[in-house]
Amino acid sequence: MATRHLYVVRHGAAxxxxxxxxxxxxxxxxxxxxxxxxxxxxxxxxxxxxxxxxARIIGERLPRVPVREAAELVDHVPHVPERVPPAWAGFFDGYDAAEAAAGARLADSLVERFARPAESETHEVLVTHAYPVAWLVRHALDAPPVRWLGLDCGNAAVTAIRYHDGAAPAVLVYNDMGHLPPGLRWTGFGPGVRP
Known part of the structure; x- marks a missing residue:
């Protein structure tokens, strides 16, 4: 097995x-x-x-790099905690057991497909959504499942995770928006002080 380098990117503002x-x-x-x-x-x-x-825009600027769909990257709620934190009560209101089970299956598929070493050295970009980014980070850190809550991810932010056989995953960069000018950072979030 060889090292897999994942560059996980939340899509641009929509x-x-x-x-x-x-x-x-x-x-x-x-x-x-x-x-x-x-x-x-x-x-x-x-x-x-x-x-x-x-992803198409990214692919246009990375000549000869294939751009492919992965169903596991779809936006989904990966985990519904048994005891919902009060700040999240409105978010999970009405979320039923079937939806929670479907989200957990998608989260398992995401981890199974991408969160492991590869057969050969690879550098892969995953263009996805805030919740899958949070789930991959939580998984790489071996944090409790509820910790995906509150891991905010800005549009077009980069998170880099390295998977190497025989070693724990390494989160190298999380939610890095250094490539964006200040006016393009934290889009889609309410007012507040942001780094």
Whole structure:
């Protein structure tokens, strides 16, 4: 087994219908430029339109790198805690057991497919959504399942995780938006002080 390098990227900013905005397109271009210096082997993306379009923009700026869909990257709630923290009560209100089980199955599939060493040295970009990013980070840190809650992820932010046979996963970078100018960071979040 060899090292798998995952560069997990949340899609660019999108409108309420899931289509990238002008800001989201620019964010996708900038994250592609950031990744261009790396030996990327493949760009995987969620089947949802905002991730598909972000991945295509990234692929256009990474010549000869294949861009492919991975159903495991779809937006989903990976874990519903038995005791919901009060701050999250409204979010989980009405969330039933079948939805929770479906989300857990998707989370298991995501981990099984991507959160492990590869057969050969690989550098893969995963264009996905905030919750799968949080789940992969939580998994890499071997944190309790409830810890995915509150791991915020900005649009077009980069999270880098390394998987090497015989070693624990390493979270090298989390939610890095250094490639984005200040006006393009933390889009989609409410007002507040942000680094």
């Amino acid at each position: 409108d309420p219908f899931g289509e990238l905005t002008e800001v989201g397109r620019r964010q996708s271009e900038l994250v592609a430029d950031r990744l261009a210096c790396l030996p990327i082997d493949v760009v995987w993306h969620s089947p949802l339109p905002r991730a598909v379009r972000s």
